[in-house]
Amino acid sequence: MASEDSQRIVIAGGGIAGLATWRALKQQGIDSLVVERRPVAADGGLAINLPGNAIAALAQLGLAGEIERLGHPVRKREYRAQDDRLLATIDEDAFWGEAMRPRAVRRSDLMAMLGAGLDASAHRADRSIAAVHQDAAAAHIRLDNGEALSATLLVGADGVRSTVRQAVMATSQTSAARLASASWRFMAPNPGVDGWTLWTGKRGMILLLPVDDATVYGWVALDSPDVAFDDLKHLDQVFRDFPERARKALSWALAHPESLYHSPIEEVRLAQWSEGRVVLVGDAAHATAPVWAEGAALAMEDALVLASIVAGTDEVTTIGRRFEQARQVRVAHVQAATDRLSKAARLPYGLRRLIMPFIVPRSYRATYSALKP
Ligand SMILES: Cc1cc2nc3c(=O)[nH]c(=O)nc-3n(C[C@H](O)[C@H](O)[C@H](O)COP(=O)(O)OP(=O)(O)OC[C@H]3O[C@@H](n4cnc5c(N)ncnc54)[C@H](O)[C@@H]3O)c2cc1C
8 A cells, every 4th residue: 555545544442453453554664653542551451461473473573672671481381170289281492492482471561562653643542532434535633622534444443342333333232251251360479370270160260470589460251140249258259269369469459459450251243343444453452362372463463464564555445354364264273272262161060170180281282283374
């Protein structure tokens, strides 16, 4: 696409997908405008696990050196039972190799790295996209202050509850994930874990992941749809019999309730991610339960693929279809792998405990081998 048109690409949302799209377009010499409803990037998700293909995407975005300085490497995974019995281990170092070594990083650090260099001319922060419609000539965008923008291409990177998706797609509902209905995230002092460590139990699971030498990122998930997000007593009870390290981190978080973030786990499954001059990327197109921690990786890969398609064509209305063709198989692979493991995670605890030593290493290899660049 000729670069004089490039000012007219508008990106809805300055999350991982939006910032990566801005950056990938910039690498192709194409300017764009990011519209983000928040004044500063949100870090309510606290931290994020980046598997090897996310690290590879960051390298393609020109950030190989920067990512190595953030967070903590994730060299191995341990899957444990509620009584601390080790069910499976994965040597992530051996699987991904040094150049794609997974990392756990603070979300705020990741956002700052992706957005470095984004100046006011390319960024409308603290402005929400309120409405979108399109005609043959352009996509028309109305902001919450009444301001109107028009774009030759509108990239909907506005997350799982995307306004852009709702405006342009006939079916746009989110669905509850199969894995679990609710989860909580927190940071706590490291109770003694040295890698990705998941304990799975009768009524819930808890994951601890070091983000630096002293701190772990924690994620607890429950499958009790009726539990109120602030019912901390219930949370405490479900994990009462869990091993000391898991208990210690969770107890710290429960004693500091302001540090606990509740998140529903919602998914978006669509046959089509584009309509005319509008293309959806990241969670807006395909939010998937974080079973394989692929959300950021897929969002950044979307950005790289979209930018190369945009750079290679003058026919804007074909971009969406080409993008779908390039990305749908990979995304469907992650969705299918997510569904398979979510189903296994819902088996009765006794059975799960029995089969996890066999299915975990196999599903890890099957899922990530196909995603290795
Ligand atoms: C509990 C949980 C744990 C997870 N853990 C991991 C993990 O470990 N690893 C991983 O890779 N992924 C993980 N994910 C998934 C990951 O968080 C997402 O896939 C990723 O954040 C998607 O990025 P995005 O930019 O598409 O969407 P978002 O991060 O949601 O960003 C969308 C942006 O758009 C903005 N926006 C929304 N509406 C508007 C509007 N109308 N106008 C302007 N701006 C708007 C929002 O403010 C936001 O900044 C997890 C998800 C959950 C729920």
